[in-house]
Amino acid sequence: MKKAIAKNIYFLILIMTILFTIVYIKFYHIEGSTFSILKEAFNSSGAEHLNSEVYIWSRGGSWFGDFSSLKKMAEEFETDFGIIQNDLYSKNYINNNFVSKIEIIGVTWDGNKINITAQTGGENSGSKETYVSVCVSTDFENCELEGVIENIKDSFRKYNLEPVVSTCITGYFDGKLDYKALNAISKNIFKDSNASKVNGIADRNLISVSAYSPAIGDSINVDGKKINLNLAIRYNSYEDKTYIWLASPVITVEY
CATH class of the missing domain: 3.30.2030.10 (YwmB-like)
Structure with missing residues (x-):
């Protein structure tokens, strides 16, 4: 009986250790400065870097x-x-x-x-x-x-x-992206930065999403919610380019 209990405790400790390791790796994979986290997330979008x-x-x-x-x-x-x-x-x-x-x-x-x-x-x-x-x-x-x-x-x-x-960080894509492409870009960015969407708006040529990532230390409070990541994507028909802005905590440049 004691051996069975000891065996179950051993397996429980082993499983908890494995789960902790998975969470640790997932979170600390993106550990670093705010700029390095933004840069890694931006690179996952596939956009050309502008500034x-x-x-x-x-x-x-x-x-x-x-x-x-x-x-x-x-x-x-x-x-x-x-x-x-x-x-x-x-x-x-x-x-x-x-x-x-x-x-x-x-x-x-x-x-x-x-x-x-x-x-x-x-x-x-x-x-x-x-x-x-x-x-x-x-x-x-x-x-x-x-x-x-x-x-x-x-x-x-x-x-x-x-x-x-x-x-x-500002970048661009050539041409106009469809909804499927825009959705994939947003998902990649938030996955890579371990961020969750807080709120957002979308119209024909603009997407703007605010999110929160526990990997980024600083944040601001908007309507009682923490925000430290802001993504905007806008199509410019004159240049035939789709521009992307990724910022922390919010975008302060005109877009």
């Missing part, structure tokens, strides 16, 4: 009105990120009673395009907000932006700014 963009921003209320410090910080960001002062480089200022702003635009040695913006309200702005943002974009398909993102986040934190990150 990858990361937008990192923060409020800095305690810096209100202190434009000289904001300017110094933006210029130190420029050095931190390795912006080259070539023909594509520019530094612009806006200073009036409503806003004081610096914008630095350039490229890095490895071809990433960077836009640094820091601004604070003027005397007549009626706002006590200060904003700092960095946008990084690249046309390279096999880009590795993970290190760049962490570098930018570290730079923000040096100034006690808590970075908020939005990531978007």
Whole structure:
């Protein structure tokens, strides 16, 4: 009797171990940074890569009105990120009673395009907000932006700014895709990112779906539901191309 009970316990432990291993492999197969998860999911769509963009921003209320410090910080960001002062480089200022702003635009040695913006309200702005943002974009398909993102986040934190990150990958398909193809693309993306649909809309030329993936750490709350993945697909009849945007947590670019 004792041998039978011990045998059953052994088989129960064995089955639980196997099930745990399957779940572990399924989940951690896609473990990594948000950008790496998005990139892997995007690649499963079969789309041609057009652009990858990361937008990192923060409020800095305690810096209100202190434009000289904001300017110094933006210029130190420029050095931190390795912006080259070539023909594509520019530094612009806006200073009036409503806003004081610096914008630095350039490229890095490895071809990433960077836009640094820091601004604070003027005397007549009626706002006590200060904003700092960095946008990084690249046309390279096999880009590795993970290190760049962490570098930018570290730079923000040096100034006690808590970075908020939005990531978007844009691509396209030649021609107009039918419903069957669009459905297959969506399923592949959500399967590869371990995401579940939260809500969505669809009309003749546009599909937009919001989803949640436990593999992506950050999320936003919309109508009481967690969202950290956004997929949009739109057909452009003028170009005869079907464009796709995959973003986390939501698409912030115009589509």
